Amino acid sequence: MKPYQKFEAMAKEKMDSHLAGRSIEKNYRTYRPQKNFGDLSFDFQKSKVIPVASEISALSDQYVRFVPTGKFINVKFSDQEFSKSVLEDGMSGELFQFEKRRDKILIEHTSANPTGPLHIGRVRNSIIGDIFSRILRKYGYDVTTEYYVNDIGTQVEALLLGTELFGSENYTESYRKVYESFDSYKDKVEEYMVRAESGNPQFLKESKERLEVFLRDVLTDLEKLSIRFDFFIWESEFILDGSVRELILKLTPLLKDDNGAKYLESDQGKMYLLRSNGTSVYFTRDISHHLMKSSKYDKAIVVLGEDHKSYFKKIEFAMDILGVHNVDALFYSYISTKEGKMSTRRGNVVYVRDFIEEAIEGAKEEILKRRTDLSEEEVRDISNKIGTSAVRYNIIKYAPDKPVTFDLAEALNFEGDAAPFIMYSYARARSILSKLGKDSEVSWKFIEPESSLLKEISLFPVVVEDAVKHSRPDKIARYSYELAGAFNQFYRDCPVLDSGENLQKRVEIVRTFAKTMEELFQMLGVQASDTI
């Protein structure tokens, strides 16, 4: 058991056996209170009987101290014992281990049509997906990530047609031309769709080859942010392997007809599966896609923008009919700019690659301001790490359901709650650790600034679990920031090197802090650097 849980369990056990001995009904709730009230609170406000204060105080021992305050009974963990417990677990690595879980989880994210480079709105999907999958993996799940690539359907055929007509050098532009006067290209697009849908292998092969070139642009942007996928699945596969046909057959008894088009009726309205020309719609193929996920994984999570909320409700409706209950979505709100929703036509799109580049440039300037001793190559390497980490951090730090108005200048402000802050505190720690001499004895007596840092460290497993349970990757970012701040205070108050009998203990505290940060960096995809 982790230190926090261990001490919590100790306190509860004492409380419960006391209540049982006095035949008092066990009617309290516990939670972690604001700092000044201690480490754990028993809230008896709903209870008719409140335990006698003097008897409660008497439950205290060397590990936990009970402080009755009216209808609350606060528990303060012993600084000495708790700090010792945290540091021991930190030194052994126990603190960072989670039990292995057998569940296989699939995370699908990004899945953008390759119609152009990624903009920061879309990349929120990638960053949330990537970080959440890293968190789940840390928590012990067997996690696989997937990019679902559309290679059939209206948008894709319009893209392919556009590049045939107007060239593929600027494929985004060519695609847009088709979309802008869609009516005049409608027939041709439809012809492509029918060909794709009929499972014409030659046509699909060519489509895929051409799309792969465009997809590379997206993947290059993601690669800069250290986002990779375990596998890609192409939409056409569900046509080719016959699963769409099977699906339709299975649902036939439930399907209604509208001039040859087929749909399901639900309280959400009509859900079309087949067009009157016989082709399937995206929704249909996505049902097959979800069935595949459902059969291969214990749980499948897809990261979706809020614009897909009602779409996903329909997927859930269909899954329900098919008896599937292990698919889930993680929604996030849009990123807009001060000029409003990002739109290529309005020219207010911020591309990730530009954002990354500016962040790296900004980092470089800051480094050059402070350091003159680094080689050109070191400067480049460090500014790369800071820049890309800053981009990831800046996007993950908000709760997913929070709409974000993106302000480049603000995002490039590296003061305060930003990646450089946490990277800097880590670099400070590493710098101390690089100057050590021989090991000595650890003294297990702690003073306040030490135990206060260790207390913050002890929250690591609590926070990870919280992030998993509530699908809140942003909590990892927030915790990293708080932990880094706690270290900065420790750093101010406690000299480590030349601290006499305190030396080895403080070294171990610093080491444990650094290890905790590394774990957090791994989840956030922040690139650790010993010098920044």
Place this chain on the structure above:
RNA sequence: GCCCGAGUGGGGUAGUUUGGAUUAUCCUAGAGGCCUGCGGAGCCUCAGACCUGGGUUCGAAUCCCAGCUCGGGCGCCA
């Protein structure tokens, strides 16, 4: 119009699941302070906020109802 989110100091944001404690978190911008330090991208102090109106409750930022504002959705698109 209907459905789904979000509204917290000047700007941004946590807390809302599971209602509680004279003091609602943190960042930024503002005012002031620390500093030859094991790396100042730091630390400390001050000032500043729960959209409105009802309701439930001993008690509401948190729950319920209504309204307002902002996003999103309501395709034989993806």
